[in-house]
Amino acid sequence: MTAGNRPTILIIGAGFGGISMAVELRRNGFDDITILERAADLGGVWRENTYPGAACDVPSPLYSFSYEPKPDWPQRYSGQVAIHDYLRDVAQRHGVLDTIRFDTGVTDAEFDDATGRWTVRSTDGDTRIVDIVISAVGQLSRPAMPSIPGVDTFTGPSFHSAEWDHDVVLTGKRVACIGTGASAIQFIPEIQPEVAHLTLFQRTPAWVVPKFDTEYSPIQHRLFARVPGALLIERFGWWSISEFLSLGLVEVPAIARLVTHIASRHLARQVKDPRLRAALAPDYPVGCKRVLFSNEYYPALTQPNVHVETTAITEITAHGVRTADGVVHDTDVLIYGTGFKGTEFLWPMNIYGSAGRKLSDAWADGAHAYYGISVPNFPNFFVVYGPNTNLGVGSIIYMIESQTRYIRQAVQLLAERPGHCLDVRADREATFNTALQQRLARTPWNFCSSWYRNSAGRITNNWPGSQTSYRKSVRKLDPTAYTLTPVA
Numbered sequence: 001m002t003a004g005n006r007p008t009i010l011i012i013g014a015g016f017g018g019i020s021m022a023v024e025l026r027r028n029g030f031d032d033i034t035i036l037e038r039a040a041d042l043g044g045v046w047r048e049n050t051y052p053g054a055a056c057d058v059p060s061p062l063y064s065f066s067y068e069p070k071p072d073w074p075q076r077y078s079g080q081v082a083i084h085d086y087l088r089d090v091a092q093r094h095g096v097l098d099t100i101r102f103d104t105g106v107t108d109a110e111f112d113d114a115t116g117r118w119t120v121r122s123t124d125g126d127t128r129i130v131d132i133v134i135s136a137v138g139q140l141s142r143p144a145m146p147s148i149p150g151v152d153t154f155t156g157p158s159f160h161s162a163e164w165d166h167d168v169v170l171t172g173k174r175v176a177c178i179g180t181g182a183s184a185i186q187f188i189p190e191i192q193p194e195v196a197h198l199t200l201f202q203r204t205p206a207w208v209v210p211k212f213d214t215e216y217s218p219i220q221h222r223l224f225a226r227v228p229g230a231l232l233i234e235r236f237g238w239w240s241i242s243e244f245l246s247l248g249l250v251e252v253p254a255i256a257r258l259v260t261h262i263a264s265r266h267l268a269r270q271v272k273d274p275r276l277r278a279a280l281a282p283d284y285p286v287g288c289k290r291v292l293f294s295n296e297y298y299p300a301l302t303q304p305n306v307h308v309e310t311t312a313i314t315e316i317t318a319h320g321v322r323t324a325d326g327v328v329h330d331t332d333v334l335i336y337g338t339g340f341k342g343t344e345f346l347w348p349m350n351i352y353g354s355a356g357r358k359l360s361d362a363w364a365d366g367a368h369a370y371y372g373i374s375v376p377n378f379p380n381f382f383v384v385y386g387p388n389t390n391l392g393v394g395s396i397i398y399m400i401e402s403q404t405r406y407i408r409q410a411v412q413l414l415a416e417r418p419g420h421c422l423d424v425r426a427d428r429e430a431t432f433n434t435a436l437q438q439r440l441a442r443t444p445w446n447f448c449s450s451w452y453r454n455s456a457g458r459i460t461n462n463w464p465g466s467q468t469s470y471r472k473s474v475r476k477l478d479p480t481a482y483t484l485t486p487v488a
Helices: 016-027 080-093 184-191 218-226 230-249 253-270 274-279 297-301 396-416 426-440 467-474
Strands: 009-012 033-036 106-112 117-122 127-130 132-135 158-160 174-178 197-201 306-309 313-316 320-323 328-330 333-336 350-352 381-383 420-424 482-486
Touching: 009 016, 009 127, 016 033, 016 080, 016 396, 117 132, 132 396, 174 184, 174 320, 184 197, 184 297, 197 320, 218 230, 230 253, 230 467, 253 297, 297 306, 396 420, 396 467, 420 426
Parallel strands: 009 033, 009 132, 106 350, 132 381, 158 333, 174 197, 174 333, 197 306
Antiparallel strands: 106 117, 117 127, 313 320, 320 328, 420 482
């Protein structure tokens, strides 16, 4: 422990989780912080995802820090540029930018039982020894490519939506898109008017509901900035709606039926062709996959230059996509809207805990942690946006704030007891996860395949409750759930 009982802290990742963690620590007097960021800029998913139409599907007044309200969001569901700029402004205002080491990815982190400290190795060749390691790499940092034969044989331009190639001109081209997730429903309406033809390969249709978006006017900006509580009312309203809808996942089936009705009416109103409407109608319970928000997606699919293909893909060829009926769909540009490897937490870093235990081994059957934050046998190691802390409905920023406050309490405890290590008790973590999995078994997430579940079917990503229930659970760190051990 450093002088003055101020622990040295290393944070991995400079997205919303890492910046939030650093701000929370600095606001409470902890300044010996280093953030290692593998990229050349902060922002996480909001740095990486620059595809046309990239935006958040949570209203901006709620998708922001409670202590940093922004009265001049350009619209209710703001785009990638505005969100990225917001996070950079927060980091600058709170003195966090100077703590970030860019272009520096973590390769290994190893706990030393003898010293009670962590040795962290990074891609810049440096080795750092610190008291506390906090991973904030998130769940959606690695694009997922489909396991389709011939992916590498296509001779035209191809890219994942999270790695959008802006040098590729789509105007007048035959474009194929594989995947119909949250990114695809945003970029498809943007590119549809300019392409000659768009073939959308759909494996499973999504539940899509109306998006109550609006551009904030100068009058609204002034209202939010000058009238006390105006922006808070907007935030509270959307928070209340998300809390209400989250009950439909487990507690109140009638809410899920209401969402199903809204989505079905949305589809019926926007798609008049009965064959296309049938192809776009999900056959699984609402909430099993991520519910999507769009007013433009369905209309784009009804245009004459768009074809929705539901026949399974068998291979990618040099010039197109072959489906199970033998048809080769010729294409000039291939775009993958196939999401992220959400269940591969912290990959490809090697994390070694007490007695050399490897985190990937501890998580061989699926990632798990005490409230998604603490892992047994990994002392003084914490995770932001870890296992089972994602939301089916609501703002992950709200969850991240809850987690960073909890971790800050752990840091304060360690600062008060220099020379000690804090490790969550294995029995408490096991009891927590048993109850968690029992509750998850009652959710719709079990009735279809999605990125919420790993290959064994274990739901490793989502929290089976409301934002409020999680915040109440982690509002105060319970020391009895941990062992506080002096370094030998």
